[in-house]
Amino acid sequence: MQSSTTPLKPDVSRREFLKTSGGVALMITGTGLMPLSSVTSNANAATATSQNAITAWVELLKDGSLTIYSPATEMGQGSMSALPIIFAEEMDADWDKVTVKFAPQQPEVYGRPLFRGVSQMTFGSTGVMSYFPLLRQAGAQARYILLASVAKHLSVDSSELTTSPNKVIHASTGREFDYGDIVSFLDVPNVIPTIPDDQLKNPEDFRLIGKNLPRVDIPQKVNGTAQFAIDVRLPNMLYGMVERGRVHGAKPTLKNESAITSMDGVVGVYRLEHGVAVLAETMGSVFPAKHKLDIEWSDSKPTGFNSADAFALYEKILDGNDVPENIDGVESSKVLIDDGDLETTKANAAKTYRIDYKNDYVYHAQQEPLNSVVQVSADLSSAEVWIGTQNGTGAQEDIAKALGIAASKVTIHQQYLGGGFGRRTLSDYGVEAALLAKEVAPRPVKLTWSREDDLHYGMYRPATLQRMEAYTDEAGNLTGFSHIVVGDGERLIADGTDIHGYNVPNHKAEMHIVPHGIRVKHWRAVGHGTNKFAIECMIDEIAADQNIDPVEYRKRLLEPRALATLEKVASMANWGETLPEGRAQGVAFLERSNTLSSGICEISFDKDSGKIKVHHFWSAHDAGIVIQPDSVLAQIEGGVVMGLSSALDEQITIVNGEVQQSNFNDYPIIRMHELPESIETEILKSSAPPAGLGESSTPLVACAIANAFFTLTGKHLRHLPFTPDRVKQALST
Amino acid sequence: MVAYTIDITCQKIDITINNSHLLEAENMALVKININDKDEQIDVPEETHLLWAIREHLGLTGTKFSCGIGACGACTVHIDGVATRSCITPISAVTDGQKITTIEGLSSDNSHPLQEAWIEAQVPQCGYCQSGQIMHAAGLLNENSKPSKQEIVKHMSANLCRCGTYMRIAKAVEIAATSDEK
């Protein structure tokens, strides 16, 4: 049966297979899976592949060893293992013979299906989800070529051949060919068909997918050899740092240039639009020079802005009789979702609930401060960039633009990322290094942000206010609700206002954008962290008012696959059983990147200090087919930890436009002793296509804690984070 | 001078960093150090922090920079077997005859019991904090070869991991501490 749904070009032309000295690079999907319409991209792909024998998914050598290229970046999420495993599974490769390398930035060849030809960006937990069909097909086509070559070599029909790991077998004559042996007589058919879905491996027969293979990057991460951009050292390299405005957008005037340039080891001082840069011969001399810069800063948009006051403005926008667009500070308003008929639902409601939720700014705090190394050629016509980025394509384009050269003249050397969490989809730290490297070309420049730089000039998850309104009928059923979010960051705050997984017929979501000039950005799970907090807490408040257990109340609303995760987690946590005095459990459900997740936490708190202690966290997830179960568990555990940290402690505050925190002394990240006694996770078995899992657990945490606190005390925590002061304040209401 | 308090293992710890050298870094000196059992000489300002001498002058980049104020442990190395934060240790504070060990000196082939345990428990995510975690754990095992779970948690609370690998770190230290019993 032919698969009829695929809009992809069915054949691969022969020239995409390049013989290299020791083997062959199979350009399986170089053009094979290009959308039919992208003729120019096809041409680009052909050029890209002909320039470099290694621009392919796989390279097979005569000794049977294979190199598989991973198109996504590696920041701990495990894509560098999971994606090649998908390919190797369908190719029937021997995983022990596989080496994994990062693919170069060639979106025409390696771009994700939805962004083919545009981007190889790694974001939103979508790596496995978006590459799964593509890599299965590519692996199956690699296997097809090997089979066809042996068939021709033996003058038999391909259908008489089978494979076992790294071998083609002709059972009737007992002849076997190692994949490496085939290289010498590899004969690529003129037309390589799309392998129909029913000829791909039956998931029951997977021997790599769904098993726990050790992650390929881990051995290098226990002995210091894993190379991050900050570790790159080039001959004759200079070290750079930039002093940026404590108020974002402020413009610098340097007062003491000669004092700086006369310092030992200092090579030069350079003005950027948003800061002043120093280049020096050593890291030891660039730090003191940066320290000594005397800069006068202009006012800018955030001057006068206090994050604590933002909520009063947000409330005014929602409370006033004026249309929000007419209120000073509101840039735009937008209806995001309008399902069913909310007006009628509201008019017919037996009861209406109206509750506001808030959240403060939070910071990514990825452990590796931003940095990059750039070398611009002496004639300024090209650049080499060593960078850890979630978006190599974007880095390439932004750096090319800053240097005034073509993107094709910028080579990105992708390095491991010391954490991303959304911060590293923007490569401003690569652009800065490039501008400095241009000044001293061809000397390479390593630009390092100090932790203080990384935090002060951070890009935070924006503060928002959510006004929730919910309507129930006589029986207490939720008939509809309205969700209005106010804050800065457009798509950042729109994300997660949906109610996927729930069956609520009438639902409207709107947003009002209020720019403050503070840099904001995607932060693990983006708007889910805040919007789901509002949705899930509101559901608990309604359930309590209706005297219905919150798990029971959700069961009435959830669709079957979502419900299965809730039932699973309820049984894991023994939901409903009597707990020790002073303890309570809280529940939450949400969908993120197609993964359905339910979580329960068990908490207690200390009345005197106001500190909440989370004792246990359970979660159950349906993420479709899972490639690397243990790696997924690690993501969920880590996500819970990050969720706890951000729900309980993390807070960026801004006074008169200035970020008040500086480093881990005043921006505390959760430590081991603050962890729950257990974090237990179940992944439900599913044959649905893979979904994204890296961000699923983080947003569950705050909702579950607030709901547990409500059960325990009858008081509400409606403002993230739940700092001890806020806990005490809630108790005193 | 930078002074601040961090909350580690429910204890408040005051840290004062003398960083006055940041303003005067001009006394270049030929410093001799013994690192990973090798004698090295480097020409650096005397007050350069050990971290930068290790990373940029000696090229041992397994030791990481993250906070620079002693709060995270990414830069942990051993001085005579004691886990030490190299980002706040001026190289002049390392005295003659002291031995420095970095992650590169722990083993040449991932055979240290902690490295084996780290692989077994599949601890690292992004990996950036992990050299520091392993060196900090090795410092604990040097002092106390059979730490209890509580002692592990208390000791390891000094190091931050944004990826949240703490559960696996604790497990791996336990595995390593009992590896000779297998």
Ligand code: FES
């Ligand atoms: S970098 Fe030394 S403790 Fe953080």
Ligand code: FES
């Ligand atoms: S593994 Fe990423 S910070 Fe620890």
